[in-house]
Amino acid sequence: MSLNVSVNWQRDAFCLQLAQSFPSKGVTALYGPSGCGKTSLLRIVAGLERGAMSNVSFNGVDWQNESLCVPLEKRRIGLVFQEASLLPHLDVRANLEYGWRRTKPAQRRLAPEEIYRMLALESLLQHRTDQLSGGQRQRVALGRALMTSPDLLLLDEPLAALDAVAKRQILPYLARVVRDTETPTLLVTHSTDEVLRLADHIGFMENGSVAPVVRLAEALQDPSSPLFADEGAVSVLQGQFVIEGNGGWGMFSTTSYHLHVRSSPEYMSLHSGSTAFQNHRLQIYARDVSIALTDPTQISIQNHLAAKISGLTEKDDGLVLVRLTLADGQLLMAELTSASVSRLGLILGMPVWALVKSAALLQ
Amino acid sequence: MSDFFAFTPADWQAIWLTLKLCFITTLLLMLLATPLAWWLARGGSWFHTVVQSLVALPLVLPPTVLGFYLLILLGPQGWIGQTLESMGLNHLAFSFNGIVVASLIYSLPFAVQPLQDAFGRLGHRPLEVAASLGASPMDRLLTVVFPLCRGGLVTAATLSFAHTMGEFGVILMLGGSIPGETRVLSVMIYDYAEALDFQNAHRLSLLMLVFSFLILVAVYGRQRRFSLFAQRNVNS
Numbered sequence: 001m002s003l004n005v006s007v008n009w010q011r012d013a014f015c016l017q018l019a020q021s022f023p024s025k026g027v028t029a030l031y032g033p034s035g036c037g038k039t040s041l042l043r044i045v046a047g048l049e050r051g052a053m054s055n056v057s058f059n060g061v062d063w064q065n066e067s068l069c070v071p072l073e074k075r076r077i078g079l080v081f082q083e084a085s086l087l088p089h090l091d092v093r094a095n096l097e098y099g100w101r102r103t104k105p106a107q108r109r110l111a112p113e114e115i116y117r118m119l120a121l122e123s124l125l126q127h128r129t130d131q132l133s134g135g136q137r138q139r140v141a142l143g144r145a146l147m148t149s150p151d152l153l154l155l156d157e158p159l160a161a162l163d164a165v166a167k168r169q170i171l172p173y174l175a176r177v178v179r180d181t182e183t184p185t186l187l188v189t190h191s192t193d194e195v196l197r198l199a200d201h202i203g204f205m206e207n208g209s210v211a212p213v214v215r216l217a218e219a220l221q222d223p224s225s226p227l228f229a230d231e232g233a234v235s236v237l238q239g240q241f242v243i244e245g246n247g248g249w250g251m252f253s254t255t256s257y258h259l260h261v262r263s264s265p266e267y268m269s270l271h272s273g274s275t276a277f278q279n280h281r282l283q284i285y286a287r288d289v290s291i292a293l294t295d296p297t298q299i300s301i302q303n304h305l306a307a308k309i310s311g312l313t314e315k316d317d318g319l320v321l322v323r324l325t326l327a328d329g330q331l332l333m334a335e336l337t338s339a340s341v342s343r344l345g346l347i348l349g350m351p352v353w354a355l356v357k358s359a360a361l362l363q
Numbered sequence: 364m365s366d367f368f369a370f371t372p373a374d375w376q377a378i379w380l381t382l383k384l385c386f387i388t389t390l391l392l393m394l395l396a397t398p399l400a401w402w403l404a405r406g407g408s409w410f411h412t413v414v415q416s417l418v419a420l421p422l423v424l425p426p427t428v429l430g431f432y433l434l435i436l437l438g439p440q441g442w443i444g445q446t447l448e449s450m451g452l453n454h455l456a457f458s459f460n461g462i463v464v465a466s467l468i469y470s471l472p473f474a475v476q477p478l479q480d481a482f483g484r485l486g487h488r489p490l491e492v493a494a495s496l497g498a499s500p501m502d503r504l505l506t507v508v509f510p511l512c513r514g515g516l517v518t519a520a521t522l523s524f525a526h527t528m529g530e531f532g533v534i535l536m537l538g539g540s541i542p543g544e545t546r547v548l549s550v551m552i553y554d555y556a557e558a559l560d561f562q563n564a565h566r567l568s569l570l571m572l573v574f575s576f577l578i579l580v581a582v583y584g585r586q587r588r589f590s591l592f593a594q595r596n597v598n599s
Contacts, residue, residue, distance in 0.1 A: 046491075046495065071494065072491070072495055073498055079491065081488070085488050098506075099497055102502070103497060144496065145496075
């Protein structure tokens with residue numbers, strides 16, 4: 001069960017050439033610089049590029065080949081573009097209900113009230129679309145796409161047109177929607193942050209072709225990953241989070257270790273009422289991880305994790321990226337100077353302590 | 364002054380004939396121009412350019428040239444006229460049906476242009492959105508294209524109506540001046556003036572002047588409101 005796409009499309013100077021299978025479960029990010037063809041690929045999957053020579057099939061059903069092209073309205077795809085593209089002659093409620101009315105009752109998996117609640121849309125229903133802020137418009141667009149209970153969700157840089165504040169506000173909603181509705185999603189993005197928060201799988205695109213799709217955890221093992229280009233190397237740990245005490249502080253735990261971390265105000269308001277969350281992500285930058293040979297006691301850093309060195313990669317700038325395998329098998333990156341590495345005598349397989357200075361809860 | 368607006372029976376006949384011509388032409392033009400304008404708005408091939416130019420020809424041609432060729436084509440000796448006659452129908456010169464055909468061609472650019480602008484402004488995005496929400500092409504036409512292009516539709520219909528009413532040269536060439544058949548207001552005014560009956564000519568001329576002015580006020584007033592509304596939307 002998956003989405004299979006093969007394309008061989010030459011248009012002017014641009015050439016899109018790939019044959020790829022995308023998992024039809026969870027969120028698959030298509031990551032790459034602008035102009036690499038990720039939006040074109042998404043439009044081909046949606047059936048909006050008729051001129052492209054392509055074969056597309058989804059869960060065993062042919063959508064496009066030499067002799068047929070199933071029109072978009074029959075593919076049951078939810079589309080969200082960079083701009084919200086709400087229908088301006090309809091109010092918010094009518095926009096949301098447009099797709100709901102056109103979905104057969106038997107195919108309606110998601111109830112409108114459920115979608116309104118997930119995206120906090122109730123208070124917006126009576127508004128005209130031109131009364132909404134950018135973030136609100138995009139939330140409505142997302143809700144509208146979900147109202148058809150789509151078999152596949154295509155998100156084309158849904159947050160790229162929003163300012164930083166709106167982005168921070170809408171990301172938790174997006175994360176919640178793709179997780180709770182269990183709608184397979186293809187997310188086109190060039191933002192590492194969105195990938196870390198949302199993606200289960202990732203396909204790197206460049207110059208009209210896409211590298212084989214891998215799990216996010218696998219992609220984060222590569223010291224030269226394009227994801228690390230802007231903010232440096234970063235690790236993502238999966239675990240559960242339990243709020244304890246005031247100020248959003250709580251405990252992030254896996255089967256074999258715990259970290260004290262703090263959740264953000266947006267996070268708190270979105271999850272108000274509940275105190276324990278399964279399957280959450282913790283983001284830790286490699287530059288925020290130090291290494292000690294013994295477990296230090298007289299130190300302000302409170303998160304100490306036992307680990308084993310499973311990789312050492314020297315970079316051009318005199319820094320070394322140390323890959324650490326934690327007790328439960330998850331990976332953590334640490335960035336040290338090569339002088340520190342030689343002073344401590346770090347080698348592969350060596351047991352060490354990872355000291356985590358700061359970590360951010362995602363989702 | 365009281366009997367200045369006392370229309371003669373012949374005047375009334377011309378008024379009704381003109382209104383009938385305008386209504387029929389506008390109705391047919393909207394049916395014809397909507398798909399044509401859609402096609403023109405969506406394509407950029409050389410063939411589109413050729414068709415676009417053909418549609419715009421009546422804007423620059425002297426009406427007499429248009430009327431002359433229509434007379435040749437639709438008349439008893441013409442290719443279309445003869446074809447009609449061989450099918451047991453009448454040729455179209457000097458007939459009401461003939462001036463309807465002439466009006467369609469003459470007013471075509473006035474219907475196509477506003478529609479094409481509206482369809483162009485609409486863009487692809489609202490249609491792609493509607494399709495992704497399960498709307499079929501006909502559904503999209505009725506629930507997205509028409510509501511969003513309402514301004515263009517109204518402008519196209521109004522301008523077609525007004526322009527058909529102001530038609531003169533083509534009708535005179537192809538239709539002549541047959542009472543109840545082809546003698547519309549503009550032709551009637553010409554006939555009065557030719558006969559030096561200036562009072563009657565003045566009465567009908569003033570009627571047309573006022574009516575045409577009111578139509579333009581309605582169209583431009585609407586456009587102004589519309590553009591102000593659009594501007595407010597952009598600013599907000």
